[in-house]
Amino acid sequence: MSGRPNSPSLETLLAQADHYVDPATGAVVPAIQPATTFARDANYELPGDYIYGRYGSPTIDHVENVLAKLERAHGALVFASGMAAFAAVIETIDDGARIVAPRIMYHGGLAWLRRVSQRRNIELVLFDQTRQGALGEAVEKAPTALVWIESPVNPTWDVIDIAEAVRISRANGALIAVDSTVAPPVTTRPLELGADLVFHSATKYLNGHSDVGGGVLAARQDGPLWEEIIQVRGLLGSILPPFEAWLLLRGLRTLSVRFDKACANAMRIARHFEDHPKIERVLYPGLESHPGHEMAKRQMTGGFGGMASLLIKGGNEDAKRVAGRVRLWMPATSLGGVESLIEHRAAVEGPDSEVPGNLLRLSVGIENAEELIDDLEQALA
Numbered sequence: 001m002s003g004r005p006n007s008p009s010l011e012t013l014l015a016q017a018d019h020y021v022d023p024a025t026g027a028v029v030p031a032i033q034p035a036t037t038f039a040r041d042a043n044y045e046l047p048g049d050y051i052y053g054r055y056g057s058p059t060i061d062h063v064e065n066v067l068a069k070l071e072r073a074h075g076a077l078v079f080a081s082g083m084a085a086f087a088a089v090i091e092t093i094d095d096g097a098r099i100v101a102p103r104i105m106y107h108g109g110l111a112w113l114r115r116v117s118q119r120r121n122i123e124l125v126l127f128d129q130t131r132q133g134a135l136g137e138a139v140e141k142a143p144t145a146l147v148w149i150e151s152p153v154n155p156t157w158d159v160i161d162i163a164e165a166v167r168i169s170r171a172n173g174a175l176i177a178v179d180s181t182v183a184p185p186v187t188t189r190p191l192e193l194g195a196d197l198v199f200h201s202a203t204k205y206l207n208g209h210s211d212v213g214g215g216v217l218a219a220r221q222d223g224p225l226w227e228e229i230i231q232v233r234g235l236l237g238s239i240l241p242p243f244e245a246w247l248l249l250r251g252l253r254t255l256s257v258r259f260d261k262a263c264a265n266a267m268r269i270a271r272h273f274e275d276h277p278k279i280e281r282v283l284y285p286g287l288e289s290h291p292g293h294e295m296a297k298r299q300m301t302g303g304f305g306g307m308a309s310l311l312i313k314g315g316n317e318d319a320k321r322v323a324g325r326v327r328l329w330m331p332a333t334s335l336g337g338v339e340s341l342i343e344h345r346a347a348v349e350g351p352d353s354e355v356p357g358n359l360l361r362l363s364v365g366i367e368n369a370e371e372l373i374d375d376l377e378q379a380l381a
């Protein structure tokens with residue numbers, strides 16, 4: 001269409017799902033294409049780009065093109081879960097190689113890394129993400145195949161300097177991948193900071209409605225790594241199914257407004273509880289008291305996000321009691337949906353968890369902030 005900007009803002013790109021208009025009908029919403037196979041013509045040629053649903057199909061392509069534009073990526077791939085996307089990256093790493101990751105990161109990812117380190121003789125080195133210089137020391141010690149980082153780190157929200165991690169990884173010949181689930185592309189774009197891969201659990205902010213499980217990988221450039229990831233997904237069949245891809249596309253259309261509201265609510269809640277007599281500490285990168293605040297200001301350019309944690313005065317049982325007494329917040333795992341969730345993280349992660357027992361993780365949604373505050377107040381009282 002004439003008069004359209006060549007590269008619209010992320011808000012415009014999202015709201016219009018890349019200015020979608022169906023060429024045959026003018027529909028402003030795409031139809032779902034559920035076919036698992038595509039017929040050949042009289043010359044036994046395929047009429048389009050598709051052969052078999054496990055390798056890709058039109059609905060998948062649409063959401064992947066939007067995601068690639070959002071991340072300023074060479075390409076994006078959608079998977080049936082975040083963990084399926086994570087496993088596809090790890091599958092490309094040779095047996096016996098070395099992987100460096102933060103000590104606190106999404107616990108399912110860490111469990112997968114521990115498994116491959118045992119089964120495939122991969123050396124797993126965990127660095128202390130709260131200590132400056134720890135990543136550099138870990139990477140410089142021995143040749144490293146992959147540096148996997150997450151920022152902000154779930155559930156303490158330590159902020160890792162992505163540009164610095166890129167510099168260290170590049171200088172030592174390691175690949176660098178960033179789990180940016182908690183900081184969607186409307187606030188952080190790791191590929192623009194030089195990362196090789198960006199990862200999302202699309203189950204969270206990208207979809208935003210707690211009704212799709214999915215994962216995303218996007219690559220800064222084409223090359224053997226990206227080709228291998230495409231091959232792994234195609235052969236394993238870990239692609240996102242078409243209906244879920246369509247729901248993800250619908251969820252993406254409101255990402256920027258959902259994220260803005262979640263950021264505003266989280267900031268109000270964090271400020272309210274910062275000096276509260278029943279709270280030991282509020283962990284939220286938007287607070288000046290957070291050790292990662294200055295870095296977050298540079299790296300999270302569209303807001304500090306909707307994730308915060310409360311360290312309750314007392315211990316494990318006190319924190320669990322608060323989570324059990326909320327009436328408006330939902331005591332459930334996951335994050336990034338429109339509804340606010342509260343979780344006693346140590347109980348979910350189990351006995352190996354490094355997460356403090358008095359930590360309650362908040363996934364702040366888009367409800368009325370005062371009502372969310374009042375509910376936490378009554379639960380703490």
Ligand SMILES: Cc1ncc(COP(=O)(O)O)c(C=O)c1O
Pocket residue numbers: 081082083084106108109150154179181182200201202203213214215334335
């Ligand atoms: C930061 C982060 N990364 C990865 C994952 C895994 O994603 P999924 O549950 O979609 O497999 C999660 C899930 O909670 C997460 O919070």
